[in-house]
Amino acid sequence: MVYISKILLFPIKKQRKYLQSGFIDTLRLFVKAGSGGNGLPKFGGVGGQGGNVYLVGNENLTLENVRSAHKTKKIAAKHGRNSTHNFILGVPGENVKIEVPTGISILTDDGAKLGEINKEGEEIIVAKGGQGGHSKNDYIGRIGESHSIKLDLKLISDIGLVGFPNAGKSTVLKAVSQANPKIASYPFTTIRPNVGIISYKDLRQISMADLPGLIEGAHINKGMGHKFLKHVERTKMILLVVDVNGFQLSPQHPFRNCFDTIILLNKELEMYNPDLLNKPTMIVINKMDVEGANEKYLEVKKKINHLSDYFGEYPIEIRPEIPLKFQQILAISAQTNKEDIEVLKNKLRTLLDVCYQDNKVDEFKTLKDTIELQKEKGPRLV
Ligand SMILES: Nc1nc2c(ncn2[C@@H]2O[C@H](COP(=O)(O)OP(=O)(O)OP(=O)(O)O)[C@@H](O)[C@H]2O)c(=O)[nH]1
Ligand SMILES: [Mg+2]
Numbered sequence: 001m002v003y004i005s006k007i008l009l010f011p012i013k014k015q016r017k018y019l020q021s022g023f024i025d026t027l028r029l030f031v032k033a034g035s036g037g038n039g040l041p042k043f044g045g046v047g048g049q050g051g052n053v054y055l056v057g058n059e060n061l062t063l064e065n066v067r068s069a070h071k072t073k074k075i076a077a078k079h080g081r082n083s084t085h086n087f088i089l090g091v092p093g094e095n096v097k098i099e100v101p102t103g104i105s106i107l108t109d110d111g112a113k114l115g116e117i118n119k120e121g122e123e124i125i126v127a128k129g130g131q132g133g134h135s136k137n138d139y140i141g142r143i144g145e146s147h148s149i150k151l152d153l154k155l156i157s158d159i160g161l162v163g164f165p166n167a168g169k170s171t172v173l174k175a176v177s178q179a180n181p182k183i184a185s186y187p188f189t190t191i192r193p194n195v196g197i198i199s200y201k202d203l204r205q206i207s208m209a210d211l212p213g214l215i216e217g218a219h220i221n222k223g224m225g226h227k228f229l230k231h232v233e234r235t236k237m238i239l240l241v242v243d244v245n246g247f248q249l250s251p252q253h254p255f256r257n258c259f260d261t262i263i264l265l266n267k268e269l270e271m272y273n274p275d276l277l278n279k280p281t282m283i284v285i286n287k288m289d290v291e292g293a294n295e296k297y298l299e300v301k302k303k304i305n306h307l308s309d310y311f312g313e314y315p316i317e318i319r320p321e322i323p324l325k326f327q328q329i330l331a332i333s334a335q336t337n338k339e340d341i342e343v344l345k346n347k348l349r350t351l352l353d354v355c356y357q358d359n360k361v362d363e364f365k366t367l368k369d370t371i372e373l374q375k376e377k378g379p380r381l382v
Contacts (some may be wrong), residue, residue, distance in 0.1 A: 048080025050129030
């Protein structure tokens with residue numbers, strides 16, 4: 001490889017790690033339903049109906065499985081048989097059922113949504129077989145539908161973890177759930193989404209999706225975070241995780257302190273889809289065990305409820321327009337403090353219960369009192 005690149009005098013660039021995950025969350029297939037068989041005018045015979053193409057939900061599959069099961073990406077159902085002397089009613093064409101993972105939307109090429117599959121065994125017709133020929137259509141069987149469809153996987157989880165790389169999102173997921181995500185001290189450790197389940201003593205379960213970190217410019221497709229933000233669109237609430245020490249992607253990139261990272265995340269969410277700013281959001285300020293964290297946290301705490309007062313300090317390219325609002329702010333050490341994690345688990349549950357009850361962000365105002373009451377308990381709660 002080295003030689004070839006030398007001979008050809010161009011460097012072969014190694015693919016970035018975050019592009020190597022092998023994880024796919026969209027897949028295009030071409031589906032073709034069967035055409036209807038012709039009718040037999042002499043005996044008033046009706047041609048068989050063309051077979052339909054269905055998608056069927058299977059919880060154990062991934063889109064990678066579907067891709068390898070249908071390498072040609074063209075899937076056709078059988079045609080209906082013609083009506084004959086022996087079979088006045090033509091035999092219908094066989095249907096085809098494609099097993100797909102649950103939690104997908106099905107779209108056509110022009111972006112129209114054909115439907116969703118969210119449960120095991122759920123079925124949807126994606127190409128309808130042509131009608132058999134009969135007296136009203138001159139006994140000519142109709143052509144079955146055919147088109148390409150896009151399967152768009154969206155993780156279904158209650159809470160979506162959003163933050164810069166290395167902030168501790170996976171550490172949070174690991175601490176609150178049984179999940180065992182990879183954790184490391186370098187950015188882009190998580191390269192594909194993971195879902196963990198938080199279990200409570202009364203058997204209540206809440207799902208949380210850990211997503212690859214966002215970076216500045218994610219909205220213009222920098223890094224891979226943008227691709228995964230679509231999963232956040234479906235979660236009931238967002239859990240923003242920031243490192244109290246701030247973040248620097250590399251020595252070539254500017255250092256961003258903790259407050260800057262909050263502003264930048266605000267901007268990225270807004271640029272991706274401003275509706276995300278209306279989603280109930282909680283913020284966790286992580287790594288409070290590190291020396292000097294308290295002073296840094298106090299600085300952030302002063303400003304965090306008035307983000308827009310500070311927008312003017314940021315250049316226009318990174319300045320958000322609408323400030324994020326946090327229903328809850330919690331300073332924790334996800335790695336070292338078990339009590340913090342218990343408090344976090346309970347706060348998440350309380351917030352999520354309100355989401356389910358009211359499904360309205362405004363209702364969170366009523367939570368303020370609860371938050372006040374809980375102030376004296378648990379970690380530094382604003
Ligand atoms: N001191 C300290 N370190 C922490 C804490 N939480 C996480 N870390 C460390 O921070 C580093 C990054 O943690 P991850 O959980 O992998 O971060 P992430 O946000 O998932 O990162 P990406 O997957 O790259 O987006 C690891 O070295 C963790 O051990 C904490 O509370 N305190
Ligand atoms: Mg991670």
